[in-house]
Amino acid sequence: MKKLVIATRKSKLALWQSEYIKEQLNKHYPDMEIELETFSTKADKILDVPLAKIGGKGLFTKELEIALLNKQADIAVHSLKDVPVEFEEGFKLAAVTKRFDPRxxxxxxxxxxxxxxxxxxxxxxxxxxxxxxxxxxxxxxxxxxxxxxxxxxxxxxxxxxxxxxxxxxxxxxxxxxxxxxxxxxxxSTEDMTPSMGQATLGIETLDNKELIELLSVLHDDDAHIESTIERDFVRVLEGGCQVPIGIKATLSEDKKSVKVDAIVGMPDASEYIQDSMTVDVSKFETVGKEMAQKFIQKGAKELLAKAEKVAFQ
Incomplete structure (x- = not known):
């Protein structure tokens, strides 16, 4: 591939993140021409209404996905916390990058x-x-x-x-x-549990085997383990991006175990469910779902439905 176009939002932070991805790719593919193409998303345009009231899946990502479909860009760079846990057919999360400070x-x-x-x-x-x-x-x-x-x-x-x-x-x-x-x-994440995927970048593409292989140089195994757990938890709860859910998976220093902290509740903290568990890292593909089921048994879905009603008042 001789040229690659990155779709990005126009904010300074989004541009920093896309430039960072460009720099990382250039280290591995110095002869490749890489350029940024900027787009505005719904979340960038509507600034006088709380996000929860204009929410739904793809608040920060939809316009970038359209650019991929229209062949205006090859990849889109997102903050992973803004990426819906379910992708429409034809799209792939090709890589998740090394995690920055999640706090x-x-x-x-x-x-x-x-x-x-x-x-x-x-x-x-x-x-x-x-x-x-x-x-x-x-x-x-x-x-x-x-x-x-x-x-x-x-x-x-x-x-x-x-x-x-x-x-x-x-x-x-x-x-x-x-x-x-x-x-x-x-x-401290012990005082405020972050959003799923917070401080990780997600690279989205169309389902293209050659392109996904090219992007594998960006993929970080530790971030993959942590974000898989976090996104599985939210997926099973069907929580989406705009309800009160905190979830943080943290690999141990020896990478043999992973601690998972989670919380769901009402925006005013009048009700909440909070729990944590530590498991062997080999269970990372199931623990997020298992923890979500524990929360569901404690009434998490009903609690989140109440929280969503409050958000849309």
Missing amino acids: DAFLSQNYDSIENLPQNAVVGTTSLRRRMEIKMLRPDVVLKDLRGNINTRIAKLKAGEYDAIILAATGVQKLQIEDEVNYFVPV
Whole structure:
């Protein structure tokens, strides 16, 4: 293959991620011409409505998939947490990359932690999962929707619209803008369980054997194990991208076992189900489904249906 076109969103973070993939491919295929083609998705265009209300599968990915079908691009680079767990016929998740920092991060101009926020502080996030987990840590805080790209969100914080905001740590780190705020504090995954696939990139293509083989150089085995568990959990729960689900699989240092932490609940944390388990790594293809079944027996599907109704009010 002499030329490869990458479909990407136009945000600074999306462009960083696509440039990163281009750089990795160039290391393996120095003679290949690789270029980026930018597109706007529904999530980029509608910025005045919470994501849950315009949600559904493919919120960040649909337009890039259309570009693949129309032969405008060969591959699409996504944040894996935005990639639906079920693909339409003809599409493939060709590779998942090495995981960056999976934690959420606390950003503030005046306070150094969630614990040290004043009573009834205003905290910005649109993620229903983050809303739930913030409320578990600080039931008193006032949650306010926060849309836009990372730079826009930080600008709103600095303008005084929020006492603090919660973002994915990896996005801030990739753009090297930690110093834009006085306090940038990654939050332990024990305190806030991330979204499935958070901090991993997913490479989507049409079902093309030659292209998938070419992209295998991007595939990371550790990220594959962790993301398989996380995506299986969400798939069995039929949760999608816009309900309060946190799921994090973590390989042990010796890579012999994997710990899985999960939580589902209401956005206000009035009800939630939380559990963890550690299994031999050989079980990574089944443990996500098994854990989801445990949650279903505890009433997770009914709880998520209630949470979804709240999200669409």
